[in-house]
Amino acid sequence: MLLTPTQEIQKRIQNKQFPDAEKLIADGLTLEPDNADFFYLRGLLRSYQNRLVESIEDLRKALYYDPKHTDSAICLSVILNDIGRYEEAKKIFEQANQSVFLKQIGDDVQIDRRFSVKHFEVGDLYFRYRRFDEAIEEYNKAILLDPQSTDIRVKRAKAFAKKGFITRAIQELQQLKAERPTDLTIRIQLGLLHYSQSNLLDAEIEWESVLELDPVNREATAYLDLIKKEH
Numbered sequence: 001m002l003l004t005p006t007q008e009i010q011k012r013i014q015n016k017q018f019p020d021a022e023k024l025i026a027d028g029l030t031l032e033p034d035n036a037d038f039f040y041l042r043g044l045l046r047s048y049q050n051r052l053v054e055s056i057e058d059l060r061k062a063l064y065y066d067p068k069h070t071d072s073a074i075c076l077s078v079i080l081n082d083i084g085r086y087e088e089a090k091k092i093f094e095q096a097n098q099s100v101f102l103k104q105i106g107d108d109v110q111i112d113r114r115f116s117v118k119h120f121e122v123g124d125l126y127f128r129y130r131r132f133d134e135a136i137e138e139y140n141k142a143i144l145l146d147p148q149s150t151d152i153r154v155k156r157a158k159a160f161a162k163k164g165f166i167t168r169a170i171q172e173l174q175q176l177k178a179e180r181p182t183d184l185t186i187r188i189q190l191g192l193l194h195y196s197q198s199n200l201l202d203a204e205i206e207w208e209s210v211l212e213l214d215p216v217n218r219e220a221t222a223y224l225d226l227i228k229k230e231h
Helices: 005-014 018-031 036-048 052-065 070-082 086-102 109-128 132-145 150-162 166-179 184-196 200-213 218-230
Strands: none
Touching (some): 005 018, 005 036, 036 070, 052 070, 086 109, 109 150, 166 184, 184 218, 200 218
């Protein structure tokens, strides 16, 4: 199958054929000097080469020519996050993200999931700094874009618990367990939440149910041993 110029460049970047990719990008920009895709690909290439200042410049150009260029927004916000420019990264991401919430959710599942991952990352950043309200807000956005993700809903439950909304956190995990009864991570986390409230009986029930499904589960075994030592 014949590849488009941008697909050919992406293939060269993935194969770490950087000189070839750079030449193809230069050729593309000669023909189309305002094409956001070529600036994005050059920014991506330079990020692989750790030329971050130049990468940021190219990604900004891509967004200048196409403010809704989602790949550029994601790539740029990740780089800015990595170098500690968190607020700037968040602002750029949220500006581009408006296009996702203005359209019908689910129109492009792959783009929705990529934005969901980014919201999850931003939520985790807030969580790490104990800014739980902002973390929950980001997790909500991530869940809206990817409702099938277990990890995001578990993390939102943890954020609820950190804010003192224990009943809400337990309800979240119980609902999730009902929807996905074979997912042992949910039962482990529900047990930990009960344990944190000194509700050892319910914690024990959750972890024993894990062992019923997976008799050699190390986490559940370790936690049950911990409870036995406390009896």
